[in-house]
Amino acid sequence: MANALEKLTTKNWNNAVPMSALFELTFVCNHACSFCYNCPTGQKEMNTAEVIDALHKLAEFNVLYLTLTGGEPLVRRDFFEIAAEARRLGFALRIYTNGYLIDEAMAKKIKQIANPLEMEISIHGAKPETHDKLTCVPGSLKRLLAGVGFLRAEGIKVNLKCPVTKDNQWEVLDMERIANELGARIQFDTVITPRDDGDKDPVSLMSSDDFLEKFWSDDAYKTARKEPVPLPRNDAPGEAVCGTGRSGLAIDPYGNIYPCVQLRRKAGNIRELATLRDMWRTSPVLIQVRREAVEVAEQTLKQTKNGDQCGFCMGVADLQLGDPKAIYPQIARNAEFRARAYSAWKEQTGSSAEETGGVLTKCGM
């Protein structure tokens, strides 16, 4: 039986009541990752007063979970002023960083001022030569790991996030071991996304078939993949494929509002709006993506081979193929290996996903 939180989350999801927002405070970054999706346009980023005004609008809009990200959010000189105001406004904060600037004093300041629910930190390898090659910053892994240690010493939860590429794929288990030793969680994403401007170069970094086979089927990767068995989706009729424009929204450093961090269709600009409520209800962009999210679940995935094993992202589809409902090659490849592993498990055990009660977790849920 669903608990009170599950019931509330489902009700808000169904009614498109957003509980979360992601705020890209800056596109400035002290790393130069080869597959970064950010595409600065050279416009003027929001100043402190504008960011704080935006936070007030998000609070008035009843957003509970707020992720402060970038670029690298900690490079903003006013970061702690922003974080303090966010806490004062009652947000549950997450901070998404590359961890490079976190020393002991910074970790204490983060605890004291931001007191985040969680820090999310990108990691790109278990060895300096792998991580540092991808970030293009020598010494970046060493500083990241030290930063995680300082945060953990302050009792702050840390969730490491790793986009798996052909360069770091065979270090996944070592990264998991490092995370365990530091008392951090780690999440691996096996589907690489294009840049926000549609540049597909990063996609060529996607991991190899032999790695995907192992990742989804080998017991050695069971805890790394977070799913003992890759479970299929089980979308109810009329249910959206993900939470884009529904469970949350994203704001870029210029104040532009998007349905989510990946689907970069502008729905408005927070600097120009007195309140987010009308825009959320009447924006043609948001109305359209909500409809399309249902169509993807009901049509695209139902008509696609292994569609029930796709952790589909409309943003990636839109960027890569110009159609948010189209199946992109990376997701099809990933789904194929998930489906194979699921079939093998069913054959071996005589079980099915229905019996386990589990389903593929939706983005934004």
Place this chain on the structure above:
Amino acid sequence: MDLSTILTKSPDAAFRTYDGQATIVLPSRAQVSVLNEVGSAVWERIDGRRTLQEILDGILEEFDITRDQALGDLETFVADLRAQGMVS
């Protein structure tokens, strides 16, 4: 329970109310608490100024419940909030 007590929400508590249900998150705890209608009404009234007596009076005015029932529920609820570090 001392009804002259004045409670303050923990500055660490992040919270919003959805459809009459207060949803509270504490960074130090893994769980999110979703309060029922009466609990949410109590939570909204905890403001560092009102006494528990004033909160009780407000609850009796808003909900069709007996004083004994409201008092019992308030006592349990406040003890729970204190145990979870949501108020002091």
